[in-house]
Amino acid sequence: MPDDIDRIIQKSYEACASAGVKLTDKRKNVLMVLLGSSTPLSAYEIVERYKTQFSETLPVMSIYRMLDFLIQEKLVHKLETASQYMSCAHIACEHQHETPQFLICDRCGSVKEIAIKKHIMTELERSIQSTGFTLAHQQLELHGVCKHCQDDSVSAN
Amino acid sequence: MPDDIDRIIQKSYEACASAGVKLTDKRKNVLMVLLGSSTPLSAYEIVERYKTQFSETLPVMSIYRMLDFLIQEKLVHKLETASQYMSCAHIACEHQHETPQFLICDRCGSVKEIAIKKHIMTELERSIQSTGFTLAHQQLELHGVCKHCQDDSVSAN
DNA sequence: TATTATTGCGTTATGTTATATCATATCTTA
DNA sequence: TAAGATATGATATAACATAACGCAATAATA
Ligand SMILES: [Zn+2]
Ligand SMILES: [Zn+2]
Ligand SMILES: [Zn+2]
Ligand SMILES: [Zn+2]
Numbered sequence: 001m002p003d004d005i006d007r008i009i010q011k012s013y014e015a016c017a018s019a020g021v022k023l024t025d026k027r028k029n030v031l032m033v034l035l036g037s038s039t040p041l042s043a044y045e046i047v048e049r050y051k052t053q054f055s056e057t058l059p060v061m062s063i064y065r066m067l068d069f070l071i072q073e074k075l076v077h078k079l080e081t082a083s084q085y086m087s088c089a090h091i092a093c094e095h096q097h098e099t100p101q102f103l104i105c106d107r108c109g110s111v112k113e114i115a116i117k118k119h120i121m122t123e124l125e126r127s128i129q130s131t132g133f134t135l136a137h138q139q140l141e142l143h144g145v146c147k148h149c150q151d152d153s154v155s156a157n
Numbered sequence: 158m159p160d161d162i163d164r165i166i167q168k169s170y171e172a173c174a175s176a177g178v179k180l181t182d183k184r185k186n187v188l189m190v191l192l193g194s195s196t197p198l199s200a201y202e203i204v205e206r207y208k209t210q211f212s213e214t215l216p217v218m219s220i221y222r223m224l225d226f227l228i229q230e231k232l233v234h235k236l237e238t239a240s241q242y243m244s245c246a247h248i249a250c251e252h253q254h255e256t257p258q259f260l261i262c263d264r265c266g267s268v269k270e271i272a273i274k275k276h277i278m279t280e281l282e283r284s285i286q287s288t289g290f291t292l293a294h295q296q297l298e299l300h301g302v303c304k305h306c307q308d309d310s311v312s313a314n
Numbered sequence: 315t316a317t318t319a320t321t322g323c324g325t326t327a328t329g330t331t332a333t334a335t336c337a338t339a340t341c342t343t344a
Numbered sequence: 345t346a347a348g349a350t351a352t353g354a355t356a357t358a359a360c361a362t363a364a365c366g367c368a369a370t371a372a373t374a
Pocket of ligand 1: 077097
């Protein structure tokens with residue numbers, strides 16, 4: 001869990017306010033659930049954690065709607081290759097949110113959100129443009145094994 | 158549908174033979190269904206098309222197993238971001254199958270499989286390595302709008 | 315060829331992810 | 345407070361995927 005969680009929530013309120021939308025209590029709670037998880041969660045897992053953390057059982061339909069909202073406001077990302085959701089790692093950053101690149105550990109499920117190097121993205125786009133294709137919601141999801149899990153398997157030998 | 162479909166099937170037989178596995182009639186038929194589609198298909202859509210093309214209703218469970226086989230033999234790719242399956246565009250090519258990059262048109266659903274430029278992939282890997290992460294099944298899925306659909310929306314104005 | 319092992323696939327059940335639709339509650343604002 | 349908009353609840357169903365069991369065809373091998 002990020003230790004500056006209060007600050008992240010504060011920033012989230014501000015972002016929603018300036019977008020003219022409302023971060024309701026439940027939406028905020030869903031975001032808190034995601035902020036409190038070291039791995040991305042499925043909508044159904046969010047239901048479970050919400051129940052544990054807030055003693056209230058929400059229908060999964062509502063969770064999906066709140067996720068839609070949070071994704072719209074760029075507070076949450078959906079990992080399409082995993083059907084899971086995670087809070088954006090850059091909510092409290094000042095810089096612009098750039099093309100995110102998710103490194104997904106297939107062993108432990110942890111995900112690291114980093115910004116893709118601009119010149120790599122540019123090159124990628126250029127090589128794609130020659131096919132006439134125009135990129136949309138740029139987001140790269142790369143699967144592999146994280147540092148931690150690699151170390152574990154070494155020490156297990 | 159690729160016009161050299163016979164050649165692709167022939168190549169598929171050869172690839173399976175040299176891998177010591179068998180391309181059964183049904184597996185071949187599933188591959189034919191995918192070769193005959195201009196867009197990737199879900200497992201359930203394959204059931205439908207198989208029925209139409211071969212007058213036989215297979216259980217979806219069997220389709221999934223055949224897809225597993227075809228993916229294993231690299232004759233078919235799964236698009237994780239779309240939960241759909243498509244035949245590899247390079248079955249009949251002589252060159253080695255490199256890291257594929259799928260350009261998925263969000264308007265018409267068509268997908269183009271191109272090989273990612275080697276130096277871009279190298280750069281991407283290098284920038285990732287600094288995080289300690291090791292890439293696994295490298296496959297990029299990029300969403301956007303294809304040339305054809307862009308032209309359509311222009312002429313519709 | 316008879317015996318045994320392996321593979322391919324059918325069948326049924328169940329799990330997981332996501333959307334559609336309509337009802338109700340809450341919040342805004344005149 | 346009444347009217348309208350937004351947020352959420354409730355129920356049903358669709359779409360995607362896997363588990364577990366068993367049988368029949370094929371392959372290996374004695
Ligand atoms: Zn982000
Ligand atoms: Zn890991
Ligand atoms: Zn391919
Ligand atoms: Zn298109």
